[in-house]
Amino acid sequence: MAKPKKRHALSTRLWHWTNALALILLFMSGLNISNAHRRLYWGDDGFLPEQAWLEVPRFPGWATIPDYYSLATARDWHVILSLVLGFSLLAFMLFALFNGHLKRDIWLRAREWKPRNIGKDIREHLRLNFDHGEGKYNILQKIAYAGVIFVLIPLMIFTGMVMSPGMEAAWPWMTEFFGGRQSARSIHFIAAWSLFAFFVVHMLLVVAAGPIHQLRDMITGGKE
Numbered sequence: 001m002a003k004p005k006k007r008h009a010l011s012t013r014l015w016h017w018t019n020a021l022a023l024i025l026l027f028m029s030g031l032n033i034s035n036a037h038r039r040l041y042w043g044d045d046g047f048l049p050e051q052a053w054l055e056v057p058r059f060p061g062w063a064t065i066p067d068y069y070s071l072a073t074a075r076d077w078h079v080i081l082s083l084v085l086g087f088s089l090l091a092f093m094l095f096a097l098f099n100g101h102l103k104r105d106i107w108l109r110a111r112e113w114k115p116r117n118i119g120k121d122i123r124e125h126l127r128l129n130f131d132h133g134e135g136k137y138n139i140l141q142k143i144a145y146a147g148v149i150f151v152l153i154p155l156m157i158f159t160g161m162v163m164s165p166g167m168e169a170a171w172p173w174m175t176e177f178f179g180g181r182q183s184a185r186s187i188h189f190i191a192a193w194s195l196f197a198f199f200v201v202h203m204l205l206v207v208a209a210g211p212i213h214q215l216r217d218m219i220t221g222g223k224e
Contacts, residue, residue: 007221008217009221013218013221031064039054039056045180107142112139118139121139158174159191162175
C-alpha cells in the first residue's frame with residue numbers, strides 16, 4: 001500500500017513556522033526602530049516635517065523588541081532576523097522549485113486570471129467556502145501567497161539592504177533603483193504593513209476554515 005501523501009511537505013512546514021516567527025520579531029523590532037524617527041520621505045534626503053509624506057505614531061513598549069526604546073538593540077535583532085528570513089526564503093524557494101510545489105500549487109495558469117474565475121473565487125470566499133478550485137490552493141490564495149513570496153518579502157530584504165550604509169556604499173545602483181535611500185525606507189514601511197495586513201487576514205481565514213484542522217495540518221503535514 002502506498003504511503004499517504006502529505007498535504008504540506010516538510011520543507012513547506014519548516015519554512016512556514018520559521019518565516020512566521022522571523023516576521024513577527026522583525027516587525028516588532030522594526031517598530032522600535034520606527035520610534036527613532038517617525039517621519040517618512042521620498043527621494044534621497046528628508047528630515048524636516050514639511051518634507052514628510054507620513055508621520056508614524058509612536059509605538060508602545062509592549063509592541064516592540066526590546067520593550068524599551070533602544071535603537072542599537074532593535075537594530076541588532078533586526079539584522080539577525082533578516083538573515084534568518086532571507087536564507088529561509090532562499091531554502092524554501094529551492095526546495096519548492098525542485099519538489100514541484102511552486103509549479104504545482106503556486107503558479108497561476110492563464111485561465112485562472114480570467115475575471116470570471118476570480119469573481120467566482122471571491123464569491124466562494126464570501127460564503128466561507130475555501131476548498132474549491134482544482135488544486136491545493138484557490139486563485140485568491142495563490143495570488144496572496146505569490147505576492148508574499150515573490151514581492152513583499154523580497155522587497156523587505158532588498159530595501160533593508162539599501163538602508164544599510166555598507167550595502168549602499170558597495171552597491172549604489174541599488175539605492176538608485178529604489179529612487180533613493182528615503183524612498184527605500186518608505187517602501188520598506190509599506191511592505192512591512194502589507195505583510196501585517198496579510199497576517200491578519202490569514203489568521204481570520206484560518207479561524208473561519210477551522211483552526212484546529214489547519215494548525216494540525218501545518219504541524220503534521222496532514223493528508224491529501
